[in-house]
Amino acid sequence: MSTTAPPVQPSRWAALIVLCAGFLMIILDQTIVNVALPSIQEDLKFEAADLTWVVNAYLIAFGGLLLLAGRLGDLIGRKRVFLSGLVVFVLASLWCGLATDQTMLIVARFVQGAGGAVTSAVILGMIFNLFPDPRELGKAIGIYSFVGAGGASGGLLLGGVLTQALSWHWIFFVNIPVGALIGIFGIRLLQNDSGLGLRRGADAVGAVLVTASLMIGSYAILKATEYGLGSAHTLGFGALAVLLLIAFIVRQTTARTPLLPLRVFRSRSLTGGNLVLGLMLAGMFSHLFLGSLYLQLVLGYSPFEIGLSFLPVSVSIGLLSVGASAPLNARFTPRWVAVVSLVFIAAGLALLGRAPVGGDYVADVLPALLCLGIGGGLAFPALVTIAMSGANPEDSGLASGVNNTVQQVGGALGLAVLATIAASRTADLLGEGKDQVTALDGGYDIGFATAAGIVLVAAVLGAVLLRPQPQAAPTLEPATVDDGVKPSV
Structure with a gap:
């Protein structure tokens, strides 16, 4: 037969x-x-x-x-x-x-x-x-x-x-x-x-509440740089987004089939990993925005030169995330790889905060960008691994959505806050009689310094909140399974 x-x-x-x-x-x-x-x-x-x-x-x-x-x-x-x-x-x-x-x-x-x-x-x-x-x-x-x-x-x-x-x-x-x-x-x-x-x-009601909350919150964050963080526009839409989010959470505690089972947030890895990741992106995301403005308006770089200037970040992230992140996570656990990498990111932002008027790219900018590339290339895979490891397989889509939402909101909120702080400091320096370039540089300095502080907070929370990840157990599967093909029996 x-x-x-x-x-x-x-x-x-x-x-x-x-x-x-x-x-x-x-x-x-x-x-x-x-x-x-x-x-x-x-x-x-x-x-x-x-x-x-x-x-x-x-x-x-x-x-x-x-x-x-x-x-x-x-x-x-x-x-x-x-x-x-x-x-x-x-x-x-x-x-x-x-x-x-x-x-x-x-x-x-x-x-x-x-x-x-x-x-x-x-x-x-x-x-x-x-x-x-x-x-x-x-x-x-x-x-x-x-x-x-x-x-x-x-x-x-x-x-x-x-x-x-x-x-x-x-x-x-x-x-x-x-x-x-x-x-x-x-x-x-x-x-x-x-x-x-x-x-x-x-849960149709829950879906409407959470979608409306996130859309209105995204709108408030995106327009904060135009209206100001303390404006009635920002605070009003921000408060509405928070109220809708609270209503959604209440709904999830009473709904017979909740859209977002709150049990997933009992996972320390999922909640802590996403919190640390959100803070990391809130600080690190500023390097492209404020850094581009510094290179253009303070150092006088062209758009093409600005693009080339940021290549060390992309190259470092690419090489480390593919080549080094997995073995380092296996050797030292994602928790400690993330914490140390966050310190690198904070150092890079702090160095950018010290870049002067008339600064030199090799001496004042490149070391900072290399720190950001090293930190970002190792921290992001480690934190994503920690956050996603806290979800059951049946909730992996939800965990993925939470992780992506945290990345989006964290980066946008951080940029809005840091851009506002930088603009406020620039306005103060102009009021003190400083020239335009000096005032801009001073604003970017305080923005980068604040970003460094946010990432340092993320590093501390990572050390405290994130549990050590277990080492990978030896696999008993044959090497032929690596390509996804199941051996026939």
Whole structure:
């Protein structure tokens, strides 16, 4: 009697490439638009104040839907959510590229942000389910971190090339063939999962409350630099976001099928890891914004020179996250790798805070950027590993959504606070009679110093709150399983 061989399982590493390609497309889109803004403004006749909505419409939808999308992945299947978000993102990209007026582009960007959130919210959860072996998982998270770092810097370069060689429309059109390829390979290579079922968490009221809270909160943070942190506008929308979040939490304690089971936050690893990660990004995210302004307005660098100046950060993050993070986490545990790396990040920010007027790149800027690259390349994979390790497999989509939301909100809130502090200090120095360049430099100095303090707080909390991660147990699986193919018996 003949027997049928078991079906060959798709390679986990090939599936990782698909997921990282989707993540790269989303990251690129978040940065690529910034380069094209002047061309968009000229073509569609945007006023300066309205132009910010080309970016903000995307970020509000993106930040508001991450948590909901992550939970939906657990309930209806992460592959289904990933591919659905990808379809929305690609179609919205086409809509953006075809935009002929301001309203059309802003609405399309909002829809694109929603698609980006749905796609990216489940990626981490899928990676953690693909790689149960801690050593393989460390390598996978390193690759994921490398893609994030490369995408953030690569978007600026790609955006400039497409805008200059073709037109701003092509920064959106390029997503169509790329997204189509990701979808085709995703259908074939990603694991099928049915999910827990909507009956396990179909809380419509909770979904509305948390989405509204995060969207309004994102809006308040994004506009804080325009209105001021203490303005009635910021405080009013911020208070409304907090009230909606409180209502959501109360709802989750009483709902029969909560959207976000609060039990997940009992995990010290998940809660502590996300808290430390959020503080890290709140401080570190400022180096691109304030650092670019310092190089341009104080040292007189051109946009191209600024892009080259930040390459050491991207290269360091890429090399360390792929090559060194996994073995270091296995040797010293992610907890201590994260703590030491956070000290490196704080040192880099402190060094930037000492960069003077007329500073030299090699002496005053490069050492700081190398510290940031080393710290970021090791801290991010370690903290993501800690945060995600605290979730059960059935909650991995939710944990992924929480992690992505923390990254988005932490970075945006930190930037709003630090930019406001820097601007206030610059205004004070101008009032004291300092010249423009000296006043700007003084503002950036206090911004970087504050950022360094935030990251040092994160390091202390990491040492206190995060539990030591267990060492990886020896695997008894044969080496042939590395490619995801199950041996036949």
